[in-house]
Amino acid sequence: MAFVFIRMLPGDPVMLMAGERGMSEERHAEMMQVFGFDRPIYEQYFSYVGDLLQGDLGTSIITKKPVLEEFMTLFPATVELSLCAIIIAVFLGLPAGMIAATRRGTIFDHTVMTGALTGYSMPIFWWGLLLIIFFSGILGWTPVSGRISLFYYFEPVTGFMLIDSLLSGQKGAFISSMSHLVLPSIVLATIPLAVIARQTRSAMLEVLSEDYVRTARAKGLGPGRVIGIHALRNAMIPVITVIGLQVGVLFAGAILTETIFSWPGIGKWMVDSIFRRDYPSVQGGLLMIAAVVMMVNLIVDLLYGLINPQIRHTD
Amino acid sequence: MTEVTAYQEGNDTRQGGRFALLTEFWAYFSENRGAVIGLVFFSCVVFVAIFANFIAPHEPNEQFREAFLQPPFWQDGGELRFPLGTDAVGRDVLSRLIHGSRYSLFIGCIVVSVSLVFGVMLGLTAGFLRGRVDVVIMRVMDVVLAFPSLLLALVLVAILGPSLINAMIAIAIVQQPHYVRLTRAAVMGEMTKDYVTAARVIGVRTLRLMFVTILPNCMAPLIVQAALSFSSAILDAAALGFLGMGAQPPTPEWGTMLAEAREFILRAWWVVTFPGVAILTTVLAINLMGDGLRDALDPKLKRS
Numbered sequence: 001m002a003f004v005f006i007r008m009l010p011g012d013p014v015m016l017m018a019g020e021r022g023m024s025e026e027r028h029a030e031m032m033q034v035f036g037f038d039r040p041i042y043e044q045y046f047s048y049v050g051d052l053l054q055g056d057l058g059t060s061i062i063t064k065k066p067v068l069e070e071f072m073t074l075f076p077a078t079v080e081l082s083l084c085a086i087i088i089a090v091f092l093g094l095p096a097g098m099i100a101a102t103r104r105g106t107i108f109d110h111t112v113m114t115g116a117l118t119g120y121s122m123p124i125f126w127w128g129l130l131l132i133i134f135f136s137g138i139l140g141w142t143p144v145s146g147r148i149s150l151f152y153y154f155e156p157v158t159g160f161m162l163i164d165s166l167l168s169g170q171k172g173a174f175i176s177s178m179s180h181l182v183l184p185s186i187v188l189a190t191i192p193l194a195v196i197a198r199q200t201r202s203a204m205l206e207v208l209s210e211d212y213v214r215t216a217r218a219k220g221l222g223p224g225r226v227i228g229i230h231a232l233r234n235a236m237i238p239v240i241t242v243i244g245l246q247v248g249v250l251f252a253g254a255i256l257t258e259t260i261f262s263w264p265g266i267g268k269w270m271v272d273s274i275f276r277r278d279y280p281s282v283q284g285g286l287l288m289i290a291a292v293v294m295m296v297n298l299i300v301d302l303l304y305g306l307i308n309p310q311i312r313h314t315d
Numbered sequence: 316m317t318e319v320t321a322y323q324e325g326n327d328t329r330q331g332g333r334f335a336l337l338t339e340f341w342a343y344f345s346e347n348r349g350a351v352i353g354l355v356f357f358s359c360v361v362f363v364a365i366f367a368n369f370i371a372p373h374e375p376n377e378q379f380r381e382a383f384l385q386p387p388f389w390q391d392g393g394e395l396r397f398p399l400g401t402d403a404v405g406r407d408v409l410s411r412l413i414h415g416s417r418y419s420l421f422i423g424c425i426v427v428s429v430s431l432v433f434g435v436m437l438g439l440t441a442g443f444l445r446g447r448v449d450v451v452i453m454r455v456m457d458v459v460l461a462f463p464s465l466l467l468a469l470v471l472v473a474i475l476g477p478s479l480i481n482a483m484i485a486i487a488i489v490q491q492p493h494y495v496r497l498t499r500a501a502v503m504g505e506m507t508k509d510y511v512t513a514a515r516v517i518g519v520r521t522l523r524l525m526f527v528t529i530l531p532n533c534m535a536p537l538i539v540q541a542a543l544s545f546s547s548a549i550l551d552a553a554a555l556g557f558l559g560m561g562a563q564p565p566t567p568e569w570g571t572m573l574a575e576a577r578e579f580i581l582r583a584w585w586v587v588t589f590p591g592v593a594i595l596t597t598v599l600a601i602n603l604m605g606d607g608l609r610d611a612l613d614p615k616l617k618r619s
Contacts, residue, residue: 118595121546121599123557123591123598126587126591126594129573130591133581137580248460249463250463254463256554270466274470289463291461293461
């Protein structure tokens with residue numbers, strides 16, 4: 001599917017490669033043949049799927065490196081950023097939503113909900129620019145772009161800059177990578193955080209008005225047990241759905257965040273590839289990202305069964 | 316018969332008449348202060364969008380060659396002729412913002428109506444019929460959902476060619492699976508409940524069961540989603556514009572304006588700040604309204 005989509009992209013990659021100087025007719029035809037663009041579409045498709053089954057995503061037209069290799073070098077950067085973002089989002093969002101629900105109508109509730117709604121409404125590319133103006137431009141606390149300062153160099157071990165910089169044992173390397181990570185993480189966490197807090201609150205509210213919660217209360221169970229065990233378990237179903245859906249949101253956010261902060265990850269690479277009409281890279285990248293998101297969705301589906309036996313039985 | 320009226324009839328049997336229902340709805344809606352503020356602000360935006368030609372002090376693309384990057388009027392060097400300053404080619408920022416509201420509202424309306432109608436149909440079918448139909452629909456939706464929304468929209472726009480219409484088509488395609496999933500999940504949750512069994516026992520026909528008995532109880536999350544996706548359509552369109560794949564310059568679309576202003580962030584804060592504020596406040600107002608709608612429409616939260 002990705003193949004059909006992408007091959008329809010208008011524009012001629014070979015012409016684009018030639019750049020301003022232009023290119024003779026013969027050279028053009030020759031290049032088209034090298035990349036196989038002169039063959040009929042269906043033939044290109046089958047040879048692509050064949051390669052795909054052998055784990056070959058093709059070679060980037062621009063850099064001439066295998067797409068899979070490029071993806072794998074850049075992937076940890078995005079994962080590191082996304083993990084930090086989702087950790088921020090879950091650890092702040094879940095408790096905030098729960099407390100807001102149990103204290104419905106209080107100032108805390110209103111504050112959390114206003115904040116969450118503002119976060120949800122935030123155009124994150126603008127939010128990133130504002131943070132750059134404030135923290136990097138005016139205060140000068142954080143760097144504007146990249147993953148780590150150029151002063152430090154070490155062989156990547158895990159690909160996660162935070163861990164690598166710790167392992168390298170260089171003084172200041174960890175701090176440097178940390179300060180590069182802070183702003184992008186905050187920007188990327190904004191929307192998931194808001195979504196998780198809102199969803200937790202509304203799910204808790206819905207569950208708290210159910211009969212069995214009243215029954216539990218009537219039985220004389222303490223509020224901690226009612227909320228923590230009876231209510232939370234059922235409220236978690238929509239919340240987990242939403243957390244699962246955030247993985248896609250994170251990748252989408254990564255496109256904008258990485259573009260703004262020049263973070264060398266998948267998002268920026270995809271945008272660049274689209275603009276360069278690097279078919280194999282866009283195709284391979286889309287497929288790989290889709291595979292990752294699908295895996296997470298599968299895990300979420302399996303989690304449903306663990307949490308709510310009802311769904312397991314009806315299947 | 317639309318789904319909304321079906322919903323009202325299905326749920327509220329205590330009072331007769333549309334008017335009473337509307338009054339009741341308003342009573343709940345106006346209880347929520349945020350929602351009313353959102354509604355008022357949103358009405359202002361709609362008003363501004365409709366009468367943009369009369370309100371805007373200048374034409375959105377008119378260039379004043381004597382005034383490049385002029386600051387807002389309260390700063391040194393600013394003047395009242397350009398209340399929010401001018402951009403790098405001497406266009407009035409306020410006028411461009413006013414005209415930009417048209418694009419944002421237009422995008423929201425089209426995207427939501429298209430994706431809602433298709434999404435609810437598919438989700439209801441999948442959740443109600445289960446079995447093979449369900450598997451096919453959900454697998455297709457999973458494929459669409461598997462791609463991060465903005466990335467898929469980006470690639471779709473790259474295929475179709477960068478323009479506002481194509482951006483809207485792409486965003487509608489990308490948003491629809493959310494409706495399908497939500498509807499299906501809600502329908503599945505409702506199906507196990509006693510009232511559905513009861514309705515079956517008394518011999519309610521399938522279509523009626525689907526649209527009149529079950530759907531109204533699934534509407535609350537859908538209405539919230541519709542409001543939220545109205546705003547996220549605006550956000551996504553702005554993001555596409557920002558990446559250069561949405562509305563093309565010199566269209567005064569807010570995201571496109573931000574993209575044009577990006578290189579001036581440290582020199583001229585106003586060209587970056589105001590379009591963002593416009594996006595944020597509009598989206599926030601719509602989301603506030605969405606919350607109010609949910610509180611007013613969700614029978615489970617009504618404590619009468």
